[in-house]
Amino acid sequence: MLMQLSDKNYKNLDDFEKVQKILLRSKDRQKFYELLLKMVGVCIKKELRLVFENPWAMQHYLKQGNFLKNPTIVDTNRMLRGDYFVKPTAYWFFNCEPTCGFTKQFDKKKKSINSLPPGRKIIDGQRMCSEERSMISPDYARNFICDFILGKKQEIGQLSLF
Amino acid sequence: MEIKGKVHCFFEQSGTFKNEFKKLGIPAEDYDIQNNFGQTDHVVDLFSHIEREYDKTRQDNFRHYWAGRPRHRIFPVYLL
Numbered sequence: 001m002l003m004q005l006s007d008k009n010y011k012n013l014d015d016f017e018k019v020q021k022i023l024l025r026s027k028d029r030q031k032f033y034e035l036l037l038k039m040v041g042v043c044i045k046k047e048l049r050l051v052f053e054n055p056w057a058m059q060h061y062l063k064q065g066n067f068l069k070n071p072t073i074v075d076t077n078r079m080l081r082g083d084y085f086v087k088p089t090a091y092w093f094f095n096c097e098p099t100c101g102f103t104k105q106f107d108k109k110k111k112s113i114n115s116l117p118p119g120r121k122i123i124d125g126q127r128m129c130s131e132e133r134s135m136i137s138p139d140y141a142r143n144f145i146c147d148f149i150l151g152k153k154q155e156i157g158q159l160s161l162f
Numbered sequence: 163m164e165i166k167g168k169v170h171c172f173f174e175q176s177g178t179f180k181n182e183f184k185k186l187g188i189p190a191e192d193y194d195i196q197n198n199f200g201q202t203d204h205v206v207d208l209f210s211h212i213e214r215e216y217d218k219t220r221q222d223n224f225r226h227y228w229a230g231r232p233r234h235r236i237f238p239v240y241l242l
Contacts, residue, residue, distance in 0.1 A: 137178075149165075152186070
């Protein structure tokens with residue numbers, strides 16, 4: 001989360017400069033966190049059904065009891081539903097409940113975050129994350145919708161022996 | 163769950179989900195501040211919309227709270 005002096009991104013800075021960077025990062029995090037709370041608040045009040053996702057990596061701000069509730073679903077391996085990454089992802093459902101389904105589609109060659117081309121440089125020589133890292137395969141999107149939103153069984157998918 | 167109306171997809175990857183909803187026969191639109199692939203239905207500043215809608219919802223909630231209460235139960239508070 002780049003909130004520590006020892007993080008690699010800050011290696012060329014002195015400690016005070018690192019503190020300044022971390023302060024900016026903390027303000028950004030607070031801003032986006034409040035936007036998320038507001039969006040959820042509006043949906044709760046208006047009784048709109050809302051589903052949103054966020055990566056569920058080891059270090060995670062929303063993991064430390066900092067959010068309204070725990071995620072409804074955590075998909076620990078997106079490759080099993082047709083994505084290119086393992087990338088554990090959490091999903092929150094408000095004003096609705098997920099359906100139960102599992103369309104197994106384990107047919108992609110695994111991509112790892114470290115093997116992707118670097119993102120574009122922004123300020124101070126730092127880089128954005130590669131856009132490819134955020135991509136979701138259309139197969140995964142379809143399987144997620146069928147498994148957890150529509151409860152729709154699909155013709156595709158691998159059969160298992162048991 | 164049954165979806166009767168339209169699905170609205172926001173932010174990054176909204177186009178991917180929008181397209182899959184449509185292929186499954188469910189009307190969908192996407193909203194994002196960027197239009198990198200030229201397929202975004204609504205290129206809007208979602209952050210501003212969220213802020214505006216939240217403020218409006220909060221004000222409506224305040225009005226509703228006081229609306230049905232008898233006048234003599236409302237005490238103005240002055241901070242000195």
